[in-house]
Amino acid sequence: xxxxxxxxxxxxxxxxxxxxxxxxxxxxxxxxxxxxxxxxxxxxxxxxxxxxxxxxxxxxxxxxxxxxxxxxxxxxxxxxxxxxxxxxxxxxxxxxxxxxxxxxxxxxxxxxxxxxxxxxxxxxxxxxxxxxxxxxxxxxxxxxxxxxxxxxxxxxxxxxxxxxxxxxxxxxxxxxxxxxxxxxxxxxxxxxxxxxxxxxxxxxxxxxxxxxxxxxxxxxxxxxxxxxxxxxxxxxxxxxxxxxxxxxxxxxxxxxxxxxxxxxxxxxxxxxxxxxxxxxxxxxxxxxxxxxxxxxxxxxxxxxxxxxxxxxxxxxxxxxxxxxxxxxxxxxxxxxxxxxxxxxxxxxxxxxxxxxxxxxxxxxxxxxxxxxxxxxxxxxxxxxxxxxxxxxxxxxxxxxxxxxxxxxxxxxxxxxxxxxxxxxxxxxxxxxxxxxxxxxxxxxxxxxxxxxxxxxxxxxxxxxxxxxxxxxxxxxxxxxxxxxxxxxxxxxxxxxxxxxxxxxxxxxxxxxxxxxxxxxxxxxxxxxxxxxxxxx
Amino acid sequence: xxxxxxxxxxxxxxxxxxxxxxxxxxxxxxxxxxxxxxxxxxxxxxxxxxxxxxxxxxxxxxxxxxxxxxxxxxxxxxxxxxxxxxxxxxxxxxxxxxxxxxxxxxxxxxxxxxxxxxxxxxxxxxxxxxxxxxxxxxxxxxxxxxxxxxxxxxxxxxxxxxxxxxxxxxxxxxxxxxxxxxxxxxxxxxxxxxxxxxxxxxxxxxxxxxxxxxxxxxxxxxxxxxxxxxxxxxxxxxxxxxxxxxxxxxxxxxxxxxxxxxxxxxxx
Numbered sequence: 165x166x167x168x169x170x171x172x173x174x175x176x177x178x179x180x181x182x183x184x185x186x187x188x189x190x191x192x193x194x195x196x197x198x199x200x201x202x203x204x205x206x207x208x209x210x211x212x213x214x215x216x217x218x219x220x221x222x223x224x225x226x227x228x229x230x231x232x233x234x235x236x237x238x239x240x241x242x243x244x245x246x247x248x249x250x251x252x253x254x255x256x257x258x259x260x261x262x263x264x265x266x267x268x269x270x271x272x273x274x275x276x277x278x279x280x281x282x283x284x285x286x287x288x289x290x291x292x293x294x295x296x297x298x299x300x301x302x303x304x305x306x307x308x309x310x311x312x313x314x315x316x317x318x319x320x321x322x323x324x325x326x327x328x329x330x331x332x333x334x335x336x337x338x339x340x341x342x343x344x345x346x347x348x349x350x351x352x353x354x355x356x357x358x359x360x361x362x363x364x365x366x367x368x369x370x371x372x373x374x375x376x377x378x379x380x381x382x383x384x385x386x387x388x389x390x391x392x393x394x395x396x397x398x399x400x401x402x403x404x405x406x407x408x409x410x411x412x413x414x415x416x417x418x419x420x421x422x423x424x425x426x427x428x429x430x431x432x433x434x435x436x437x438x439x440x441x442x443x444x445x446x447x448x449x450x451x452x453x454x455x456x457x458x459x460x461x462x463x464x465x466x467x468x469x470x471x472x473x474x475x476x477x478x479x480x481x482x483x484x485x486x487x488x489x490x491x492x493x494x495x496x497x498x499x500x501x502x503x504x505x506x507x508x509x510x511x512x513x514x515x516x517x518x519x520x521x522x523x524x525x526x527x528x529x530x531x532x533x534x535x536x537x538x539x540x541x542x543x544x545x546x547x548x549x550x551x552x553x554x555x556x557x558x559x560x561x562x563x564x565x566x567x568x569x570x571x572x573x574x575x576x577x578x579x580x581x582x583x584x585x586x587x588x589x590x591x592x593x594x595x596x597x598x599x600x601x602x603x604x605x606x607x608x609x610x611x612x613x614x615x616x617x618x619x620x621x622x623x624x625x626x627x628x629x630x631x632x633x634x635x636x637x638x639x640x641x642x643x644x645x646x647x648x649x650x651x652x653x654x655x656x657x658x659x660x661x662x663x664x665x666x667x668x669x670x671x672x673x674x675x676x677x678x679x680x681x682x683x684x685x686x687x688x689x690x691x692x693x694x695x696x697x698x699x700x
Numbered sequence: 701x702x703x704x705x706x707x708x709x710x711x712x713x714x715x716x717x718x719x720x721x722x723x724x725x726x727x728x729x730x731x732x733x734x735x736x737x738x739x740x741x742x743x744x745x746x747x748x749x750x751x752x753x754x755x756x757x758x759x760x761x762x763x764x765x766x767x768x769x770x771x772x773x774x775x776x777x778x779x780x781x782x783x784x785x786x787x788x789x790x791x792x793x794x795x796x797x798x799x800x801x802x803x804x805x806x807x808x809x810x811x812x813x814x815x816x817x818x819x820x821x822x823x824x825x826x827x828x829x830x831x832x833x834x835x836x837x838x839x840x841x842x843x844x845x846x847x848x849x850x851x852x853x854x855x856x857x858x859x860x861x862x863x864x865x866x867x868x869x870x871x872x873x874x875x876x877x878x879x880x881x882x883x884x885x886x887x888x889x890x891x892x893x894x895x896x897x898x899x900x901x902x903x904x905x906x907x908x909x910x911x912x913x914x915x916x917x918x919x920x921x922x923x924x925x926x927x928x929x930x931x932x933x934x935x936x937x938x939x940x941x942x943x944x945x946x947x948x949x950x951x952x953x954x955x956x957x958x959x960x961x962x963x964x965x966x967x968x
Contacts, residue, residue, distance in 0.1 A: 230859040231851065237933040310930045316907060317890040317932060404908020410891060411906060445768070447778035475893060475928075476904045477911035480810045484803055491795045495788060502787045505759050510775035513767045523763070530755065534748035541798065543733075543805040544741040546902045547726055550893060550928040615723035616897040618928045621936030623851060625867045626860050627723060 184683055192287075195279035196683060197264045200286050202581070204261030205574070207289060209650075211253030212567075214297070216643050218246040223605075227636035229626050239622035240308035241300070247311035251428070252335045253293050255562065258570045259431040260285075260342045263370050266577060267346065269674035269681060270364050272355030272690040277348040285341035292334035299324035310620065312421070313388065315402040315413050319395050329392045336381040343377035346370055355673065358692040361452055364672050368455050369434030372462045376423045376430075379466075384420040387413060411476050418469035426465045429529075429561060430458055432569030433500055436522045438672070439576050440504055443519035444511030445669040450503045457496035457503075464493050474545045483542055490540040494533070501530055516667070517591035521572035524564055524599050532560030535610065550620075553613025559606045563642075564599070571598070571649065579662035583680030586652050586659055594652060597645035604638030727898050730919040730944070734900030736805045744798055751794075812912045815882030817875065823885070823892035823905035823927070826934035830873050833884075837957045843937050844868035851937060867924040872941040876950035877920050885911040890932060896925030896942055904929055917944040 184190045184199065194200055221242045225233050234242070264282065268275055276282045299306040304322010307313075313328075321328065350371050354363070363371075390401040391413070400406025402413045433454075441448045448454065470478060470486040478486075504526050513519070535557040539545050548554055571594075578586050608631035613619075617628045624632065662679040673692055677685045728738045766772045818833040827842035843851075847866050850857035859865045875881050885894055887905040895902040898921075903913040917923075925940040945953065 229865065230855075231853040233853075235853065235933075236936065240930070240933060240935070308933070314891060314930075317930065320890070320932065404906075409908070411909065444766070445774040446776075449778055450780075450784055451778070453784050475902045476906065477909065480807065483806060483810075487802065487806070488799060491799060494795060495791050498791045499784070499788060501755065502783075505755065505762065506780075506783065508759065508762045508766060510772070510777075511762075511766050512772045512774040513763065514769070515767075526759065527756065530752070534752065537748060538741065538744045541740055541744055541802045543737045543802060543809055543900075544744065546809070547737060547741070547897060547900055549902055550895075611724045614726040616727070616925070618895070618926050618936075620930045621926075623859075623866060623936050625865050626862075629860075 193283065195275070195283055197268050197276045197279070197282065198581075198681060198683065200276075200282050201261045201263075201265030203286055204257050204264055204289075207286075208254050208256075208258035208261060208570075209653075211249050211257070211293065213646070215246050215249035215254055216646065218242045218249070219639060220643050222246065223636040223639035225622055226624070226632050228633060229624055229629055231623055234622070236622045237305055237308055240310075240620065241306040243620050244307050244310055245296070245300070248296060248307075248332075249293070250562075251311065251424070252332075252339075253289070255428050255566050255570070256339060257289060259370075259373070259428075259566075260339075262366075262431065262435065262570070262573050262577075263342075263346055265581065266674060267349060267367055267370060268353070269580075269677065269685060270367050270672055271350065271353060271358060272673050272686045272692060273349060273353035274684065274686050276345050277353055278345045281341050282345055285338045285345065288334050288338040288341075292331045292338065295327050295334070296331040299327050302327070312414075312417060313391065314417075315391060315394065315410050318391060325395060326392065329388045332388050333385055336385045339377050340381045343374035343381075346374040347378070350374075355686075355689050355692040361455065362692065364434075365437035365448060365451065365454055366431070366434035369430040369437070369458050372458050373427050373430045376427050376462055376465065380420040380423045380427075383416060384424075387416040387420065390416075411473070414473050414476060415470065418472045419466070421472065422469040423462070423465040425558075425561075426461055428566050430462070432525070432529075432566045433458060435569045435573040435576075436504065436525050439518050439522040439572055440507050440526075441671065442576070442667050442669040443516060443522075444508050444513050446507060446511035447671075448503070449506035449509075450499075453499060454503055457499040460496040461493060464489060464496070468493065471540060471542075471545070474542050475549050487540060487542045491537065494537050494540075497533055501526060501533075514668075516575075517586075517588060517595055518572045518576035520592065520595045521568045521575065524595070525568045525572065528564030528568070528599075528602070529561055532557055532565055535560065548613060550618055551613035552609040552617045552619055555619050556606050556609035556613060559609070563606065564602050568598075571595075574649075575652075576667075577674070578656060579666045580674060580677075580679050580681055582656045583662055583678075584657050584659040585662050585666075586656050590648060590652050590655070594645060594648040597648065598642060601638045601641035601645055605635050605642055606638075608632075608634045608638075729898045729900050730917050730921065730923065731899055731915050732918070733805065733809055733915070734898065736808070737900045740802055740805055743801065747794060747798065809913075812882050812914045814880065815914060816879035818882045818884060819873070819875075820884045820886070821894055821905060823887040823889075823894070823931070823938075825889050825932050826927070826938040828873075828894070828938065828940065830871075832954070835954045835958070837954055839871045839957070841869045841871045841873065841941070843939060844870055847937075864924065866937065867926070867939045867941070869939055869941045872922070872943045874943045874945060874950060874953050875917065876947040877917055877944050878947070879950075880914055880916045882912060882914045885913070891929050892927050892931045892938070893929035894925070894940060895928040896923050896940055898923040899925075899942065902928055917942075920944050920946060 225239055302323040307321050307324050307328045309318035309321060350367055393399040394401055394403055400408035402408045402410050437448055468486060468490045471490040539548055575591055612628055612631045617624055664678055665675045673690055726738055726741055728735055820831040822829040827840050829840050831838035846862050847868055850859050850862045885903050885905040887907045892905040893902055894905055899915045901913050901915050903911050921944055923942045927935055927938040
């Protein structure tokens with residue numbers, strides 16, 4: 165052994181720059197933001213398929229009128245579990261996974277600020293969802309009172325009830341810890357010359373999202389704890405017979421639930437704000453106003469919750485306030501959409517898969533925004549409320565909204581993660597099938613809702629048949645299309661070697677590290693200014 | 701079994717596209733307020749269409765003109781205060797234009813004063829109970845027998861042959877045309893929601909709370925709706941049927957129901 169190698173090894177030892185440990189221990193005890201990010205992303209994909217297969221049960225049953233496959237109580241379990249799994253198991257962990265992988269790379273930090281907590285916040289999730297999924301086998305069946313868990317109905321849940329509450333507690337715990345980690349990392353670990361307003365949009369939207377999470381997840385925990393004590397400890401927070409108020413639960417739930425909506429869309433805004441400039445080869449238009457708009461949306465999200473409750477019988481003045489406040493959200497959301505289009509305007513666009521998903525996001529999220537504006541109008545909302553119009557609305561903002569942004573982000577950063585280009589043809593096939601089928605699934609639901617079909621029903625009157633059949637065909641097509649994505653992932657390492665920059669128009673610190681990103685990056689802080697010079 | 705359903709499905713799609721009425725939009729309904737609600741809905745819808753045409757139009761032009769394959773060179777602008785002020789201000793103005801008529805309709809919707817008739821609606825899992833406050837008439841209303849027989853899994857009944865499948869009841873709510881009917885709603889167990897689209901009314905029936913709403917139907921007819929708030933396994937099986945009749949017919953109906961109703965009341 166020569167003296168030089170001894171020296172190098174010694175240096176390695178001082179830097180702790182050793183590779184990952186072998187075997188399962190690498191994952192179980194991981195404190196590495198990239199490994200934890202990968203686990204989050206794989207977990208969320210798994211949940212996406214589990215939640216998706218429940219959607220397949222729902223759509224199969226609703227394909228034609230009459231009951232064909234399941235009993236009404238199991239149908240209700242499916243809608244409830246589908247929502248809980250998609251919201252807390254698929255969409256939220258996917259964004260946390262992207263945050264874990266990309267925030268340190270984008271701000272030039274060596275890792276997340278609190279790596280052990282990072283490990284814990286991930287490993288709680290499989291336990292939480294293990295518990296939730298186990299309720300499918302319990303006497304009385306899985307929770308069937310809707311993901312909103314309104315009392316008194318939710319108190320009729322069988323043995324699954326305490327398990328539901330506990331799993332929600334765990335999901336909240338995981339989210340809060342993830343959020344703390346994101347905030348501490350962004351505030352303390354940026355490259356020295358990266359001031360707050362120079363941060364990339366994805367980092368900004370995640371910072372805002374993390375504050376929202378810390379503000380509202382404890383509120384949800386409080387609400388479900390009150391349900392628990394109402395059920396088992398003789399309290400009457402929500403029981404009219406004991407002097408409680410069932411509507412109070414709805415106020416508390418939606419005080420969590422509306423910011424939750426933005427928790428699921430703000431990081432999506434961030435992803436799209438990264439991708440569009442790259443493929444338009446032009447700087448993001450109005451970076452600072454995008455930041456202000458996102459902050460504005462976050463603030464408004466706290467004062468609009470009761471628009472989910474226009475039929476519960478609120479005082480007139482309350483309803484007026486919530487209608488006006490809700491309509492206001494259209495303004496900052498509009499600013500975001502206009503800025504994306506201004507970014508495209510006079511750019512030099514190419515249409516790789518991440519760009520295609522981002523463009524579909526802008527189109528289809530806007531359609532969801534339009535139906536959102538319609539829903540804000542209280543007298544019209546009385547007609548829309550709890551119908552398929554609402555189902556169409558929130559699936560438009562969540563599927564071609566959040567999920568498409570996650571897909572866009574996955575394709576965008578995949579070469580950085582694996583070091584290889586994915587198969588562009590298969591990626592485009594995934595995009596086109598997804599886009600066609602997502603519209604086939606959710607667009608007819610607008611008509612169903614307007615024609616009078618309530619949501620959460622296992623069977624319907626025969627005049628609703630046509631659109632339901634179309635939606636079911638679309639849903640099954642959309643479900644199958646996602647298998648193409650699995651194919652893309654399985655063949656991800658077979659493509660040509662990716663360059664460090666990967667995309668011609670890429671910008672930001674994450675493209676200054678090698679592809680695949682080594683296990684440890686930015687052990688010394690970089691200069692952020694240099695990375696952003698690509699457009700200047 | 702699955703194979704059979706698949707072919708059933710295919711056949712149904714073929715058959716239904718030929719014959720079905722494609723209800724695409726919200727019904728105009730039969731009350732002044734349902735018409736106002738419809739107009740509001742259409743007003744916001746057309747605003748959305750207009751905004752959509754402009755926004756998507758600009759985007760589509762950009763997608764075709766400003767692409768690399770067309771030889772487009774990227775511009776370097778990344779900011780314009782004027783543009784940003786304009787596209788903040790215009791939406792505010794549009795929202796103001798929408799909010800005024802919406803608020804006006806909302807205020808009317810909430811005005812339950814001076815009713816001609818008051819009906820107490822109590823929701824149960826999974827039926828409705830109607831009590832006419834001054835007429836001494838009360839009864840339960842639940843899913844009609846024909847639908848009950850057909851709704852079960854493997855019932856052997858083709859639901860397409862059942863008239864008003866899942867939207868028919870044994871005892872309909874009967875109200876006079878042109879009368880202001882006040883509905884007082886509560887529930888005996890979980891939260892339900894009483895919804896009839898043609899009357900543009902949806903109000904939650906909540907245990908421990910009495911909610912109020914009202915309607916005045918302008919046309920004689922039968923109007924159907926359903927429970928709109930998830931209320932357990934038979935949530936999809938508690939329809940609502942409202943029969944609007946001429947005032948004389950209503951009086952006659954009350955007289956035929958009265959004895960039974962009075963007996964019920966005195967028995968309590």
